[in-house]
Amino acid sequence: MTRFKLQDYEGIAGSALIEEIRNLGEKLKGFNILHINSTLVGGGVVEILNSLVPLMQEAGLLARWEVLEGGPEFFNTTKQFHNGMHGQPVNITGEMLKSYLAAAQQNHHLVEGHADLIVLHDQQPLGLTAFRGESEACWLWYCHIDPRYAVPEVWYFLAPMAAVCDVAVFHLPEYARDLPLLQYFMPPAIDPLSDKNRDVSPKEYEEVLKRIGVDPEGPPVILQVSRFDRLKDPIGVIQAFKLVRKNRECRLILAGGSADDDPEGAAVLEEVRAEAEGNSDIMVLSLAPDANLEINVLQRRAEVIIQKSLREGFGLTATEALWKAKPLVATPAGGLVHQVLDGKTGLIARTVEEAAEKLITLLDNEELGKFLGATGREHVRQNYILPVYLRNWMKLLTMIARKR
Numbered sequence: 001m002t003r004f005k006l007q008d009y010e011g012i013a014g015s016a017l018i019e020e021i022r023n024l025g026e027k028l029k030g031f032n033i034l035h036i037n038s039t040l041v042g043g044g045v046v047e048i049l050n051s052l053v054p055l056m057q058e059a060g061l062l063a064r065w066e067v068l069e070g071g072p073e074f075f076n077t078t079k080q081f082h083n084g085m086h087g088q089p090v091n092i093t094g095e096m097l098k099s100y101l102a103a104a105q106q107n108h109h110l111v112e113g114h115a116d117l118i119v120l121h122d123q124q125p126l127g128l129t130a131f132r133g134e135s136e137a138c139w140l141w142y143c144h145i146d147p148r149y150a151v152p153e154v155w156y157f158l159a160p161m162a163a164v165c166d167v168a169v170f171h172l173p174e175y176a177r178d179l180p181l182l183q184y185f186m187p188p189a190i191d192p193l194s195d196k197n198r199d200v201s202p203k204e205y206e207e208v209l210k211r212i213g214v215d216p217e218g219p220p221v222i223l224q225v226s227r228f229d230r231l232k233d234p235i236g237v238i239q240a241f242k243l244v245r246k247n248r249e250c251r252l253i254l255a256g257g258s259a260d261d262d263p264e265g266a267a268v269l270e271e272v273r274a275e276a277e278g279n280s281d282i283m284v285l286s287l288a289p290d291a292n293l294e295i296n297v298l299q300r301r302a303e304v305i306i307q308k309s310l311r312e313g314f315g316l317t318a319t320e321a322l323w324k325a326k327p328l329v330a331t332p333a334g335g336l337v338h339q340v341l342d343g344k345t346g347l348i349a350r351t352v353e354e355a356a357e358k359l360i361t362l363l364d365n366e367e368l369g370k371f372l373g374a375t376g377r378e379h380v381r382q383n384y385i386l387p388v389y390l391r392n393w394m395k396l397l398t399m400i401a402r403k404r
Contacts, residue, residue: 004051004193006058006387012192013387021387024394025059031397032062034115034137038078038124040067042257042289043227044188044316045121045144048389051191055390061397066110068125073099078124079264081158085123086231086311087149097157104128111135117400120165129164138400139165144188145313146175146334167400171314171335184396187335189389190319190380196292197323200300208297212285216301219281220250220363223302225295225317226309228256228268228286233308233331236352238275238282240308243356245281248363255285255298299324304362304369307340308355309333322346322380325373329358339384345376 010018035053037045049065056063070078077096084090104127111118111128115137120126122144132139141162147155147170155177162168163180170176171187190197200208209216222241226232234254241252254272257265269286276282287294299305305321307330314335321328322339328346330336340346347362349355362369382388 003054004191006055008193009385009387012381013385017387017391021059021391021394024391024398025061028394028397028401029060030062031060031401032114032116033064033119033397034111034113034117035063035065035119035121036068036110036125036128037065037121038068038070038075044314047191047194047196047292047316048188049121051194051386052390052393055386056393059390059394068103068107068110068128070103070106070124071099074103081123081154082145083231084151084154085145085147085149085158087151088231090151090154092153092157101127101130104130111137117397123158126158126161129161132164138167138403140167140169140400141165142169143175144171146171146311147177148175149311167396169396172338186389186392186396187338187384188314188316189384189386190316190323191386192323192381193386194292196296197320198296200293200297204293205297205300208294209301212287212294212298214253214283214298214301218251220248220303221253221301222250222304222306222359222363223253223255223298224306224308225255225299225320226307228265228272230264230268231309231311232256233310234268234272235275236310236355237306237308238272239352240306240355240359241282242279243353244359244363248360250303250363251281251283253283253285253298253302255287255295257287257289257291295320296324299326302326304329304359306355306359307331307336308349309336312336315339318346319380319384322373322376323385325370325377327362327369327372328376329355329362331355339376339379341379344372345379346372 006018053063053065077100080090118137119140121142167182169184173185224237305326305328307318312334318339330340332348342348347358349358
């Protein structure tokens with residue numbers, strides 16, 4: 001976990017916000033919070049917890065983080081849940097449900113200790129609610145994806161487990177579902193001091209690009225960073241790039257990795273490589289899950305960044321791009337519409353053809369790109385950086401503590 005101090009963020013977030021966090025922490029001193037997710041490596045939740053938990057501890061909370069263990073069948077099942085929550089057709093069998101509940105039994109010990117609040121991140125640990133009766137803690141389900149399109153066979157299996165909790169947290173108000181519990185809305189954030197988002201030196205910049213085989217000079221680069229997941233539409237990005245390349249000299253880089261709880265990543269990567277085969281202007285980079293500095297440098301190398309997600313919980317890769325003041329083209333999916341304000345902090349594109357058109361607009365208009373990049377960075381600074389997120393957490397915990 002990262003070990004930055006609250007004071008390290010004052011230059012970015014302002015001293016007033018840091019002081020507010022400290023004051024809230026004084027009132028919550030000793031509050032015991034347990035975070036549970038399903039992987040220690042890869043994915044936005046991991047990045048958030050790596051930075052959030054130490055700052056919670058500094059603010060006075062007794063915060064800790066545990067990771068659910070499971071076998072291949074469990075993670076295959078939860079990946080199907082993930083797809084189904086995004087509205088994709090899935091085939092959920094009785095054996096899959098058994099493996100999911102068996103994993104909860106196997107991890108029963110995670111919720112045995114004392115806690116004032118147990119936070120279950122996403123659908124993987126929801127099965128632990130079967131042991132709610134043995135716990136005096138308040139329970140919270142934090143759903144990091146957009147559940148509006150969830151298919152019935154997944155939602156109606158998971159919803160009763162979520163209903164056992166006291167609180168459900170969604171990123172945005174429009175994600176609210178019909179659940180008999182308090183619903184709270186809190187978008188995620190990036191850590192501006194982490195290796196993925198901090199400033200890099202010229203030496204680091206050159207060394208990283210050399211290591212991953214990217215030319216620091218040459219034609220403009222269009223970049224998408226994301227897990228190799230069909231919901232990120234990497235094939236659509238390639239199709240849009242091919243339209244752009246007909247009229248503009250440029251290159252495309254698709255960079256991403258996998259998470260321990262995503263067994264489909266390797267298959268999607270092969271599909272992407274097959275689509276890009278024979279095109280020397282397309283680079284497909286499969287990075288390690290912790291290749292944070294590499295992603296940082298790639299985003300700084302790019303002239304234009306695209307995020308063509310078909311479904312999106314929030315889209316922290318877009319947040320990262322905006323923080324680096326890069327012009328961004330994005331689909332109006334999930335949280336992307338709250339970040340990419342069309343014509344103000346980026347450009348919105350709904351189709352492959354629109355994406356190509358907007359990419360050309362930004363390649364041709366450097367001044368527009370600088371304007372969008374500057375306003376995008378400030379939008380992130382005010383709303384989606386770690387100190388703002390921590391302050392929002394402290395407000396939620398204050399409300400929960402009062403109800404106990």
